[in-house]
Amino acid sequence: MPSSVKPLIFLGAGGHAKVLLAMARLLQFEVTGVCCPLLSGDRERTWNGIAVLGGDEQLERLNPETCLLVNAVGFMPGNQLRHQLFCNAKSKGFNFASLIHPYAFVDSNSFLGEGCQVMAGAVIQVNASIADNSIVNSNATIEHDCSIGLSNHIAPGATLCGEVVTGSQVFIGANATLIQQVIVKSGAVIAAGALVLRDVEAGSVHGRKSGRSGGHNETK
Template identity: 45%
Template structure:
């Protein structure tokens, strides 16, 4: 499935950390026009340029943008225990902004795949037939999502992770770097599969699967409750 910017002609990055660096590289490789970055910390420090693009200000700079012509890139990475990425995305959407799906030219995405708003597919990723990816989801570098997987919103599939066929993932879940989820399994909301873990049975909501022995434990409520409000 090819990416589409619709009527949007320019893009603005939100955040200027490591994830944003990778996305700016993706945009440059795709020939997309990123006109600037909004980052409160850079603005506070009086920085005017970041990696060759203008620092437009903090989050308040969004109020000066034309929502019909400027799309946003969510440069905030998704880490376990933080919902800042989801909160920022939902706030901007409520103001009328769009986040076009972004696909690195070195990724493979089957034409039957459905990409929600703000999906980010990095270099080397593989998306096979009849996959659905929900809004604001990250398929990171070299990750693989096989046929008929259904991935909900605000999910992060970390670098090198593998989802075998017909995996179902609920909102806010996280699959760590190099992890493997065996075919036909399900992850509940905010479930976490630790890096390098092989998941061989369903994982309930708010659980973490860790290490080669695949132990599970409950996620503390404070780590995710803010994003559920």
């Protein structure tokens, strides 16, 4: 475990959690438990070699001074759970670890907030800023001077050109491309593979060709 770092407790045990666990182990963190309602029925159970502590109610029994949390719940459009877990735990005094894969590039003059997760192959360039609880997924690129808001998910292969600004809880789908200086307002969804040439309004979906909008306003 890196020196002077507290053990990690995972919140969530899905697919995103598996990737984060592999990364935490690669970085030699100690992961001592996982909280997940779906696993909480059997307290003797382990998940990928880690003790199952119970559901989210276990936060009431944990000491914020002795551990760091990892928000291992993924963020998909229309799902507020990841953001809610982060805010709830912060209100109880917990802090979140940021995890950066050793094969990611994060410029020394960029800024990462608390609880950020930067996956393998991701690039974060000079003067870019990533707010708390955001995911920069595998092979995504955040170019110079971008400002990424709270609880965003930049999905695998997405490219944000220079000076892009996003609000809170924005989802940018796999292989989407946002040109320079585009503004994406809070709660917006950029569909996989979309090309974004202009600003995107709050709560709207940009680039969706078919399927349900999931409660968002749809744009093209």
